[in-house]
Amino acid sequence: MNTRRLCFSCDLRDNPKLIEEYKQYHAKGNAWPEITKSIKDGGIIDLQIYLTGNRMFMIMDVDETFDPIKKAKEDAHNPKVQEWEELMWNYQQALPWAKEGEK
Numbered sequence: 379m380n381t382r383r384l385c386f387s388c389d390l391r392d393n394p395k396l397i398e399e400y401k402q403y404h405a406k407g408n409a410w411p412e413i414t415k416s417i418k419d420g421g422i423i424d425l426q427i428y429l430t431g432n433r434m435f436m437i438m439d440v441d442e443t444f445d446p447i448k449k450a451k452e453d454a455h456n457p458k459v460q461e462w463e464e465l466m467w468n469y470q471q472a473l474p475w476a477k478e479g480e481k
Contacts, residue, residue, distance in 0.1 A: 379441055381423060386436040389471050390429070397432060400469040412458035420449040434470070 390397050402408060404427050417425060421444030428435045453459040472480055 382440050384438045388434055390432045390434055390469050391471055392432045396469050413462050416459050
């Protein structure tokens with residue numbers, strides 16, 4: 379199987395209480411089952427999150443079936459994924475150079 383590694387980054391709000399809450403949502407076994415299923419179904423084999431201060435890095439190992447455009451479209455039509463994304467925006471903020479509405 380061919381795999382690739384993709385990286386995603388955004389800033390968390392610079393608030394220790396919010397960062398701790400964000401960590402709890404992403405602690406092993408705490409992500410919603412629908413989110414875990416969406417990740418696996420999309421071709422993401424492994425996903426790790428690292429924090430450096432309030433900067434978050436998401437490292438994803440994906441299989442040959444992973445297509446970021448297809449995954450984004452599927453996520454846009456998945457109410458539970460949208461609910462999760464809405465919740466995560468309470469903790470995340472766009473990088474300074476991101477376009478409006480982008481993380």
